[in-house]
Amino acid sequence: MVLKMREGFEELTVAIDVRSITEKPAGIGVYVKNLVSSLAEKNNLFIYLFCLKSTPRSEINNVEWIELPDGVFFYLSALRKIRSLKIDVFHSPFSGLIPLFLGKKSVITVHDLIPQLFPKTSTLSSRLSFFVTRIAAKRAGALIAVSNSTSQDIKSNWKTNSPIFVTRPGISRLANSVEKNIVSDIGGYFLTVSTLEPRKNLGVLILAYLRALKENENIPDLYICGGGGWKGEKERLRKLAMPSNGKIIFLGYVPDEELIGLLKNCRAFFFPSLYEGVGVPPMEAALAGSPVICSNIPSLRELLHGIAFLIDPEDIHSWEKALISATNNPEWLRQLSTNNEVLSPISYSETASETFNVYVSTKNQLNTK
Numbered sequence: 001m002v003l004k005m006r007e008g009f010e011e012l013t014v015a016i017d018v019r020s021i022t023e024k025p026a027g028i029g030v031y032v033k034n035l036v037s038s039l040a041e042k043n044n045l046f047i048y049l050f051c052l053k054s055t056p057r058s059e060i061n062n063v064e065w066i067e068l069p070d071g072v073f074f075y076l077s078a079l080r081k082i083r084s085l086k087i088d089v090f091h092s093p094f095s096g097l098i099p100l101f102l103g104k105k106s107v108i109t110v111h112d113l114i115p116q117l118f119p120k121t122s123t124l125s126s127r128l129s130f131f132v133t134r135i136a137a138k139r140a141g142a143l144i145a146v147s148n149s150t151s152q153d154i155k156s157n158w159k160t161n162s163p164i165f166v167t168r169p170g171i172s173r174l175a176n177s178v179e180k181n182i183v184s185d186i187g188g189y190f191l192t193v194s195t196l197e198p199r200k201n202l203g204v205l206i207l208a209y210l211r212a213l214k215e216n217e218n219i220p221d222l223y224i225c226g227g228g229g230w231k232g233e234k235e236r237l238r239k240l241a242m243p244s245n246g247k248i249i250f251l252g253y254v255p256d257e258e259l260i261g262l263l264k265n266c267r268a269f270f271f272p273s274l275y276e277g278v279g280v281p282p283m284e285a286a287l288a289g290s291p292v293i294c295s296n297i298p299s300l301r302e303l304l305h306g307i308a309f310l311i312d313p314e315d316i317h318s319w320e321k322a323l324i325s326a327t328n329n330p331e332w333l334r335q336l337s338t339n340n341e342v343l344s345p346i347s348y349s350e351t352a353s354e355t356f357n358v359y360v361s362t363k364n365q366l367n368t369k
Contacts, residue, residue: 011044011045011046012044012045012046012088012089012359012360012363013046013047013048013085013086013087013088013089014039014045014046014047014048014087014088014089014090014091014359015047015048015049015050015066015078015081015082015085015087015089015090015091016032016035016036016047016048016049016050016090016091016093017050017078017090017091017092017093017094017095017098018032018033018036018049018050018051018055018093019050019051019052019055019074020032020093020094021033021051021055021056022054022055022056023056024227024253026195026227026228027111027195027280028093028094028111030169030172030280031093031109031111031146031169032093034169034170034172034348034351035093035169035348035351035352035355036049036060036063037060037348038170038348038349038351038352039352039355039356040060040061040062040063041061041349041352042062042352042353042356045062045356045359046062046063046064047062047063047064048063048064048066048081048085048087049063049064049065049066050066050068050074050078050081051065051066051067051068052067052068052069052070052074053067053070055067066081068081075097075098078090078098079098079101079102082098082102082105087105088105088359088363088366089105089106089107089141089359089362089363090102090105090106090107091106091107091108091109091355091359092106092107092108092109093109094109094111095129095132095133096108096129096132096133096134096135096136096137096140097129097132097136099133099136099139099140100132100135100136100139103139103140103141104139104140104141104362104365104366105141105362105366106136106139106140106141106362107140107141107142107143107144107358107359107362108133108136108137108140108142108143108144109143109144109146109167110133110137110143110144110145110146110150110154110277111146111150111277111278112146112150112153112275112276112277113130113150113153113154113157114126114130114199114275115127115129115130115131116130116134116157117153117157117275118199118274118275120198121197121198121199121274122199123230134158137154137158137160137162138158138159138160138161138162139162140160140162141162141362141365141366142162142163142164142165142358142361142362143160143162143163143164143165144164144165144166144167144355144358145164145165145166145167145277146166146167146168146169146277146278147166147168147277147278147299147302147303148166148302149277149278149298149299149302150166150277150278150299151164151166152298163361165354165357165358165361167351167354167355167358168278168346168351169278169280169346169348169351170345170346170347170348170349170350170351171280171283171284171287171345171346171347172348173256173259173260173263173284188220188265188266188267189220189221189222189223189265189266189267190209190220190221190222190223190266190267190268190269190270190323190326191222191223191225191262191263191266191268191269191270191285191290192205192222192223192224192225192226192269192270192271192272192281193225193226193254193259193263193269193271193281193284193285194225194226194271194273194281195226195227195228196224196226196227196228196233196234196237197228197230197233198233199273199274199275200226200272200273200274201272201273201274201295201313201314202224202237202272203236203237203240204272204313204314204316204319205222205270205272205319206222206237206240206241206244206248207240207316208316208317208319208320208322208323209222209244209247209248209320209323210241210243210244211316211320212320212323212324212327213244213247215320215324216324216327216328218327219247219323219324219327220267220326220327221247221248221249222244222247222248222249222270223249223251223262223266224237224248224249224250224251225251225252225253225254225259225262226252226253227252227253234250237250238250260288263284263285263288263290264288264289264290266285266290267291267326267333268290268291268292268293268326268333268336269281269282269285269286269290269291269292269293269294270293270294270319270322270323271285271292271293271294271295271300272294272295272311272313272319273294273295273297273300273313274295274297274313274314275297275299276295276297276299276300277299278299278303279294279299279300279303279304282294282300282304282308283303283304283343283345286304286307286308286339286340286343287340287343287345289337289340290337290340291309291326291332291333291334291336291337292304292307292308292309292336292340293308293309293311293319293322293326293336294308294309294310294311295310295311295312295313296310296311296312296313297313304343306339306342307336307339307340307342307343308336308339309322309336
């Protein structure tokens with residue numbers, strides 16, 4: 001259902017902070033890029049995209065790219081543009097600084113509460129940014145939570161009266177994919193996909209793999225896809241994986257077209273994260289038909305209960321057992337793959353429609369005051 005705008009304005013004008021779109025976007029960048037493309041198809045909506053000189057751009061109908069300076073001047077320039085362009089609603093997909101000043105005219109997407117719930121896995125800059133967002137959430141016109149789990153975390157940990165809308169990200173990489181994974185009796189490789197950062201808990205998976213390797217030297221190779229990393233996490237993980245003698249392979253950032261093939265053809269997909277706002281990679285793996293073994297945490301239970309095999313993220317022994325079972329028991333993997341048939345993907349068209357409703361609700365609330 002799409003909400004109707006109150007009488008008094010025919011077209012909704014929205015500005016979106018798209019600095020997270022890069023040549024090799026991470027999770028938030030993928031979310032913003034696909035959301036913008038789908039929002040541009042909406043009638044009665046015009047979008048200004050606040051970007052940097054380095055932001056990659058594409059031709060999109062009903063959209064105008066506005067290049068702003070980097071650093072602190074970005075925020076000052078954005079506030080001036082919002083006033084001069086008479087923008088109805090400003091959407092920040094990751095930062096609270098501009099909403100802190102705009103108040104009810106702003107919408108903030110909250111992906112997770114990692115800096116608050118797992119501060120040791122966050123950088124100082126991300127904790128400071130999160131602190132600002134937490135304050136801005138009290139003044140914003142609306143908050144978008146990417147899952148029921150994130151919505152509950154906000155309600156439990158933040159004191160805010162701003163309305164919270166649950167709007168899940170779509171699954172874009174496999175939207176037009178037809179072929180599914182067929183589990184074979186032998187061979188293949190294990191796969192995990194994530195940025196290289198502490199909360200992704202890849203160290204536990206690597207240690208469990210090394211234990212399983214001692215039990216069975218024919219265990220499939222483990223491919224680790226993902227770029228980024230901080231506090232020397234990439235180097236730490238590579239050093240930890242050295243005893244595997246090359247069986248643990250770091251592929252770095254993998255383009256979408258290659259990643260789709262990896263997701264479809266892996267023997268099993270492992271995801272040991274300590275905390276996620278939504279957890280897109282295991283959803284993508286399940287939609288590709290691959291058996292999924294992932295952490296037993298709220299956001300993943302919400303979407304993958306009864307589909308994936310769930311494990312305590314910090315229980316190395318259980319991850320070791322799962323790796324051994326995935327090596328020796330193809331029938332178990334086939335059963336997990338069968339579970340995937342009940343999974344219903346969310347399209348970015350749905351995400352855009354729900355986000356548009358948030359914009360309209362925010363504008364309508366402003367008009368009543």
